[in-house]
Amino acid sequence: MDNFFALFAMAVPIVAIVGGISVAIVRIVTQARLEELARRERIAAIERGADPSKLPPLPTTSVGGYASENYPQGNGRLRRAHGLLIGGLITVAAGIGLAILVGTMEPDKKAWVVGLLPILVGAALLISSRILWPQPK
Structure with missing residues (x-):
């Protein structure tokens, strides 16, 4: 029974660290994918003849947790x-x-x-x- 508690005590920080790193990786990949989709959509609109000056600007990315527009x-x-x-x-x-x-x-x-x-x-x-x-x- 003591071994179980020792194993559990060691598993909690390991799971927390792996989970935190996984969340960061998923966020970066998702953000990159959204930027790519926005660029593709903009290129497709320009190819269809839309005026680039009338298109909305590309979304800004956050750097270090702070939005760039702030x-x-x-x-x-x-x-x-x-x-x-x-x-x-x-x-x-x-x-x-x-x-x-x-x-x-x-x-x-x-x-x-x-x-x-x-x-x-x-x-x-x-x-x-x-x-x-x-x-x-």
């Missing part, structure tokens, strides 16, 4: 700053949660200090985001 062309600083901001907020929240968790488990000791490392890393990410944020002209 970030104008050449605005990589804003995109990077948003990523750092989100990462910083998540890391600070995880550090606070870790400090509270460890602090409640060992109230006599100063074990809550463990949460300071993620809090400081998150603060550094937030500062980096502020530095990279595009300034209005």
Whole structure:
């Protein structure tokens, strides 16, 4: 019975990793297929005599999970700053949660200090985001 639980405990992360990779592969293949179909449809319409300027534009692909239309062309600083901001907020929240968790488990000791490392890393990410944020002209 113990072997079953050990096998089950090892199988859960393996299944999660394989599942995550499979989802990513399916998404990439599906997105490529949709782009190909849109291009073929556009070419067929042009061959039938449609005016290319009146056809709808090709669908934009998302890069890194962000839709391209959300970030104008050449605005990589804003995109990077948003990523750092989100990462910083998540890391600070995880550090606070870790400090509270460890602090409640060992109230006599100063074990809550463990949460300071993620809090400081998150603060550094937030500062980096502020530095990279595009300034209005």
